[in-house]
Amino acid sequence: MKLVNKAIPKLDSGALTAGKGVYTDDIAPSDCLVVKVLRSPHAFARIRESRKEAACKVPGVVCILTWQDVPKIRYTLAGQSYPEPSPYDRYILEQTVRYVGDPVAIVAGVDEACVERAIKLLRVDYEVFTPVLDFEQALDNPVVIHQEEDYFNHFDIGGAPARNLVASGCEGEGDVEGELKKCDVVLDRTYYTKANAQAMMETFRTYTYLDYNGRLNVVTSTQVPFHCRRTVARALGLPMTAVRVIKPRIGGGFGAKQTLVSELFPALVTMRTGRPAKIVYTRQETFQASNSRHQMRVRVRVGAMRDGTVRAVDMHALSNAGAYGEHASTTVGLVGHKSIPLYAKAAAFRFSYDVVYTNTMAAGAFRGYGATQGCFALESAINELAWELKMDPAQLRLQNIPRPGEEMPAYYHEPLSSSKLEECIRRGMELIGWEKKYPGGPISKGKARGVGMAITMQGSGISGVDTASATVKLNDDGYYTLMIGATDMGTGCDTILAQMAAETLNCPLERITVDGVDTDHSPFDTGSYASSTTYVTGNAVIKACKELLEQIVAEGARRLKIEPEQAEFDGEQVFDRLQPARAMTLSRLAQDLVVGEGTRWLTATASHCSPTSPPPLMAGFAEVEVDLETGECQVTDYVGVVDCGTVVNKNLARVQTEGGIAQGIGMALYEDVQYNGQGQMLNHSFLQYKIPCRTDLPEIRVDFRESYEPNGPFGAKSIGEVVINTPAPAVVQAVFNATGIWVRSLPITPEKLLMGLEKLHGKCQRDAV
Template identity: 55%
Template sequence: MSYVNSRVRKKDAMSLVTGKPVYTGDLIPQNTLVVKLLRSPHANAFIEEINTAAALKVPGVAAIFTYQDVPTSRFTTAGQTYPEASPYDRLILDKHLRCAGDPVAIIAAETEAAALKAMNLIKVKYDVREPLLDFTKAKDNPILVHPEEDFKALCPVGADNRRNLCSTDVFEVGKVEEALSTCDVVLTRTYHTKANNQAMMETFRTYSYLDEYGRLSLVSSTQVPFHVRRILSNALEIPKSQIRVVKPRIGGGFGAKQSAVSEVYPAFVTLKTGRPAAIVYTREESMTNGSPRHEMQMTVRIGANKDGVIKAIDLYALSNAGAYGDHGPTTIGLVGHKSLSLYGGVEAARFACDVVYTNTMNGGAYRGYGATQGIYAVETAVNEMAAALHMDPCAIREKNMVLEGQVMRTYYNETCNSCTLDKCMAKAKEMMNWQEKFPAKVLENGHIRSVGVAMAMQGSGISGVDIASVEIRLNDDGFYTLLVGCTDMGTGCDTILAQMAADCLDCDIDRIAVRGVDTDQSPYDTGSYASSTTYVTGMAVVKTCEKLREKILEAGAKLLDIPVEDTEFDGKRVFCPGKDKEVSLSQIGYASFEGHNRCISASESHSSPVSPPPFMVGMVEIDLDPETGKVEIVDYAAAVDCGTVINRNLATVQTEGGIVQGIGMALFENIQYDKFGRMMNNSFLQYKIPTRLDAGKIRVEFESSYEPTGPFGAKSIGELVINTPAPAITNAIYNATGLYFRELPIRPEDIALGLLHKDEN
């Protein structure tokens, strides 16, 4: 093996750093209609009248569509395997507007200026209703977000639109109440996380056209091209056979683009007008009507004995789906499964949840996908328990953490086949010099230096659901084409999969050409989400390479005219050991393109019955100014078990990037609505993601286990890494101040005023 576990440059790196036009917005053809959406100023309203006559007269306006013009089949924009767990609860345009920014009309014009001018001339009379904005009061509230009769849930997720319920669930292992009643200490704590925006640098964007066969073709910045094909088919009421989706380079996704946020609008325009159409979301639209993390309120009841043995955890989570149920029923599951399972030895655990509709922006998939919220709550509760027991928060974890070989009862009874969480803890302590730094010390300038800790896990793909197929072709001259259906969104999966293929085929990575996704040409893949690509698609690559090697051997043996059992393949040639007989791969390639031979290609698909968790420990050192309440990240130590590291650079950068997003969630990113339900933090001016001055120093080390079901022993990494900052920083702030803050973000104001009140008491 030569490429796996090394630092390979991304295959597309040089075209990206030299600014080549490779993104959706760079590829829009001339004379494409500009699509803009008139959006609702109200969070809950019905359109009484809508008049587009004046707007249509604006020179350059090609078409304007309202709810009267669109198909009436409800669908979901969540990119998930069919049948989707997310309810079919939306229309392209609806008479009922369920959140501020819901689209009222689609405007298509020759220029942006014309479209904007027309937008101002559309006259709408709204029947404005009281919005339901408080998600803690949503269940059984008389204000119904989805009063419609044709609301439809394809899966039994407990959806009930008459109760504002998007889904509901409960599971229990052991007997929680019984176990809690025997504990020395029981804590009950409630935590609140906000709807963080992915804030990928490239906003949502799509263009569409009718191709030379008259089929609807889309080029879109999406993580889920194949799901988009189905979503469009549902929304537009046209057969899937009439739709093609192409994914160029993507300017970041982080889950945002696991929903078809922008695709339906230009597609509808193209279908109606026959003309190419493009929509490029503004940053404001991406902020107000994207697909952010679900806001949640979580109550943890945790019980432990004085010796620090955690006996039971009871977790209830309330999730705000917002106006539509995209990813609502599925994100919530991870809140429980991926937090409780960190603690392998508990006697009993329970998870119950409700996902409710409100008149705020709908949620979606954001890196971590519920695990982030659940881990924040449970890890903070464990830290609070450690404090209550006067224990080092590392020590309580060392006593209770999940270990390799354990059956994870709260994780579908999967056996934990690869886990170095214990080693990660030891490594992180060493990196941070925890023993010396815990809990805090006061500096000469009055600032407090303190440390905090948290553990995390995630999955690797969705067990029994995700499926990836790969095709590899041998070409003349002996180079390969690797066709994949997973979506590189900057993460580097095209390169990672080529690394694996190069090692499997014993060749130089430059001999493998990778092609990204075109639903007409790429093999099927559910898409890049749920931390699936390295693990699931990677395994498909391994399997495909095995098959391809067999075929190469067969072809070589035939050319050499010897039995295939006597041949070997070393990547460059097929030969017969000990004999002077060989044929080069190049010759095999050329021969395969000759009439009397066969073209050589292999295609395998892979699906995993398990979703082995990657693990990590995150430790933060902060500098806290008790007068202003400002927290600065001094140092962040991450020890990660993602199984075998495929690309050390990319895994490191994934970790660093995930941690900084987590820092933003913990300290800055604070979606706020006004009393009408309009988002106030709708720009980068108001929604502050970390700059490099806010990020601090981050150090990453790998403590690799070997996952037997993964390619080369690999598990996932992409999502895991966002999960530790919120609980670790919360813990560090406690260690500095003696105060637990249970709502994110923890603002300087909360800390400064908290300390002031603490002094007063």
């Protein structure tokens, strides 16, 4: 391969490192109305009255909308394929507000100052209710968060809004209780994860305008332009043809932008005023009024034999949807689906879940999408199990993981079509120095070190659902335009898809241009989420390119006056296989195709939907140093070894992995969303919500063990999400090996460790007495 499996700079790297204005707010017209949202200060309330007379009089204010002014159409903001498995439980503005930050009024004016002034002058009288803030108290709480009559689900997801239940379910195989009884060791543990913020550097932002056809144009920082088009149309009561969505460069998403957040506010203003409108979320709004990871409590029961064979896994997840149900039923599914299959020898498994509403910010999609929480819980339990069994946790994994070709009952009975997980584990052990360092212990007075590990899997797209299309055009100078609906959000998918196209078309990368997404021009794609782009869209690109190749050969043959079967195209020219000197260059052919008789502008479009979702796999190894007197913990080394199938772009895959691990370490140690008793989020800034800075992290080390996925483009699987999962359980185990304390509730704080140490030592002393 000439271009695939190479370290190629991103196509947009020149523009990005030169600081060109290529993001949404950089290209918004200067005459946009400024849109801002007045948000509820209460976690649960009903608006008795809102008075806007004084606010309307502020010079420059053009439009103020309250709940009476918006369409009474229920919808979901989740960027999922239709019919979405998320409840339609929102209005753009509603009389009932369900969390601190829920929108109460939309204000638009000619500048920020007048809009701010008007917001201050809005008078809203609330009837305040007792909120449900603790997700463990939400189910069947007398306070019911969604009482609306037009609450709607496309199909049964096991929800019961009267019980504050968004979704529930149970699945499994075999006799779990019976198998657990047969086991030598059974562990029953409960783990907690927080509602982490995606914290991409570019906050949510959108601008909208009506074009000369009167259509609503929505330029927005989104991962899901096509879902966005559908949802904007629905929520505003417009036909889909009246909406066009454009995605420029995006400053990161990590799942946050798989849910619509900022789009509807300016869209509604533009529809009402006819004027262009723009909203740019503040960082506080981004923390407080968008979406986050689902907070979860996961109970794991795992049973094993003395020899380390895991025979039964039972998991129950309680997930906090927050105030609205976006991604509620699907996120929770991954808790079990992406963790249990790795213990392939289990004779029985069960996974059950409840997702509940509370009066906190709605959760949504965040890289890992439930798999992260599931991995933390099950991998931690397996690490605890290894300790109980006095077994090396790496050996325990090597003994239980599925082998290539083996069927995975807990993964929809899909076969493991490609896997180098075993090599990933062995390579990781080698890099971290496992044999020497495991488990760890004191290194000096008051300091201890420990190592820990975890394995994980994700999927590659949603099988049987995610659909991608690609169009490739031969331009009149012999260059190609690749059009995709997948959304590069900084990950580099435009580049890797161009690599695949160039590889297939047998041409240099420079001969391919890739455009951003515009729903009027780009072919349909469900969007960039669920680790689907490389695998699903990649296959669509290859199909389209192959089809175009056939057209090129056919048209070349026609001009060479030979049968297509006799013609061949080497990327530069079409020639007669029997007399290679008889040839026509591509540029000549391309020009010929657009002039005069016999013209045919060559373009090919192909779509792809995969019946399976082959899992990328990874082993992660952490080393930590803990100050036993203060509880301070630092990750001193992290090794991640990934099997993502063929690595399409060596740089970008590596950076994906390093970045995912960094986010995972953030989740393990720093990122600590907290609410006060009134439901106000306390960490709504980078001052209070600490994502890792560069001195918090070791220089993360990454390696690959490439399998060849037979269903993947050039053998590739996905990389984007799998990389975030291992740090939490690996760091927790490393901390245990350094201190003797299992932290089962994230994040690991110095306070938890020191208090744990005191308790532990107190107990030992008592034991000694």
